[in-house]
Amino acid sequence: MDPEYIKWVQHVFVDLFNKGLIYRGKRMVNWCPKTLTAISDEEVIPTPQKSKLYYMRYAVAGEPGRFVEIATTRPETLMGDTAVAVNPNDKRYADLVGKTAVRPFPETEIPIIADEHIDPEFGTGVLKVTPAHDKADYEIGLRANLEIIDVLHPDGRINCPECPDLDGLDRFEARDKATEKLESMGLLDKVDDYENTVGFSERGHVPIEPRLSMQWFLKYPSVKEATDAVAHNNIVMRPERWRKTYLHWMENIQDWCISRQLWWGHRVPVWYQKEKAGALKNAESLDSSHAADLHVSTEPPTDPENWVQDDDVLDTWFSSWLWPFATMETVDQHLDPENNPDATSRCFYPTSDLVTGPDIIFFWVARMIMAGFEYKKELPFKNVFFTALIRDIQGRKMSKSLGNSPDPLDLIAKYGADGLRFGLMRIAPLGTDVRFDEKQIEEGRNFANKLWNAARYRQMVGDNQELTANSQLLTASLSIYDLDILAKLDDLATNLETAYTNYRFNDVGQLLYEFFWSNYCDWYLEAVKNNFKPDADPKRKTATLTVMDTVLSRFLQHLHPFMPHITEELWEKMGYGNGNDFLMLTPAVGDSAVPAIADRCPNPDQARQQVEAIYQSARVLRNLKAEYNVAANKNIRFIIPSTETAPWSEQELSTLALLTGAKEIATDPSFQADKGTPSALTPIGQLFMPLEGLIDVEAEKSRLNNELAKVEKEFSKAQAKLNNPNFVERAKPEAVTKARADLASWTEKREQLNAMITSLH
């Protein structure tokens, strides 16, 4: 309702009127008897109903005792019947055509006609024609030049003074009353249960009434251009399948009934000459050829006393469809840019992406494309991203009337705005609807909490230092864990870019979540905790802090669009903005930062492999501890009975001990394992876990055999694959290479496990 926006709405109305595309006419429209207004086809919701099919008889005039049987769902409109129709090819009734039938009340003779529309298979093959109250009947009426008798008031009550017992009754009460009357006259044969689909008013929630009414209509502009734009992928829809839906609608487009009989809305900018107003309003049609008697303008007439403005307002989408440009420039700027230099500075038209729901693809998207092209001679956007619809846990669409929509404010109170936002983004897949489950929002809150605590930890272990991440990184002595997490941070940036490019926002959420929770918190932070012990090397501590700041600050940048509040808060509290820059105003990572790792270490792969070996070993050893129920025992020692521990330094082994919750990992070439000492095969070799008094040869044998069984299974699978000549010949080379590597790895594990089992004997 901004004054400038109102001007646009009026300008477009006037323009389309002058182009002959807007006209006023008496047409069959969808009428809502509850809200007392016309509505568009798109606002009619077809709803399956359990109703009745009434079989009744009309007497054939002049042939006493002869009747035609008619099946109808709406006996209450019988007073508006002006014909009875059969299919011209229906031999059963061929002799009746041209005769007349007797409408029982108000009693009169009506013609029996033939029309192609009648389906001989339906009911009795005979249709009562009520041109005022059915769209198809209206068409038949036009073809046969039938009289039109309107027997309903706008609110759905019967308007038929000739039948006092029906007059004034609600349409559904009248249905029963009319049935009773027919029955008492002996004209009702039977009533069958019947399931049909009835159009309901989207807002009024009552069956709509097809009604002959004076309304304003629009013949859509720029239809061809809007169709071609999508057909030729100048506008790309995601998911792509909506394209077909769009094109189907565009190819069968109908004129749009744009007038509404409501109090609120943009008023139709049309004034009628006072003395001719009555006649003009009831004219069969009005268009630009009547311009002389009308004032159609964005400005009211200068002599208002001589004019009467049209009472109707416009469909709400008649203003919405102008949104891409009407929000960007005023009509004056549009029409006369030279004298309104602001026009270019404010106008972001076209934009790149429209994000919306597929339920308004016709209401809004299609119409914006048409209006955009019509007024800007250019398409309004290049991509349309249709989000998923969030349904309730039972799969129902959320709606006010069902009351199944959670209040966002309640959710925000419980989980925080960022938690809600992140939770939703993580379940926003490309292409399908999703059931809303509060658990998923809880996950968002937990993630925010995790982030907060990780930042707190950073503050706990070291002073807040001014972050000059890149230069400090270059001089720091980085551990393999540092290199590993920085390389993963680089990977994250790359993967996020891909996900964004493909509009896979749930992937973005997943990538952010996994990197931070798993890679950074669960592994990296745990692996570097030794560096904060009192006796740790200060240089190593500084390097670790620098890496933590690098990861945290970049991660906050990556996460910011998904969790704007907490990231902004931490950005400030951690001092990453140097006390003056908002994170919101900081260029995105891809625009500003060099890759974290590339300059420092051109080939981090070796470090990554070493780290993976340590982490994988930690998993195996944790597992071993769990299997022997000593997971909580911090005094456990692991022994490597070999000197061949290179490249594993004391430091890496102590990190591994930290990660496994063990006292130490010791190399001891002289170690002689007692038979039955639990041991495990890890990427860094075979490790023993001596347990005082807990040695049980049989238990250990059975455990190792279990493990061997799994390995054997994988081994045979890999072997079978490579023994298949078809695979080796036809599969992709990468697949074959990988299969060979797998087989080699399983072979080795198999041999080692066998050796371990043999040593128990």
Add this chain to the structure above:
RNA sequence: GCGCGGAUAGCUCAGUUGGUAGAGCACCUGGUUUACACCCAGGUUGUCGGGGGUUCGAGCCCCUCUCCGCGCACCA
């Protein structure tokens, strides 16, 4: 009637050119080692809706059936 989705662990859902089925929650076991119990470690869980086909190989491709959802048309 025409068209479009969906059916994968108990639940909500990922699974990107066909190549050893995943996440979170739930559940079970153990854990308060000074970031986090909104947490940590470990574990259990699948005839990938049914049937058929193509292929060396199918959750993924083709055909068919069943069920759920959506759009369009019709509905006397």
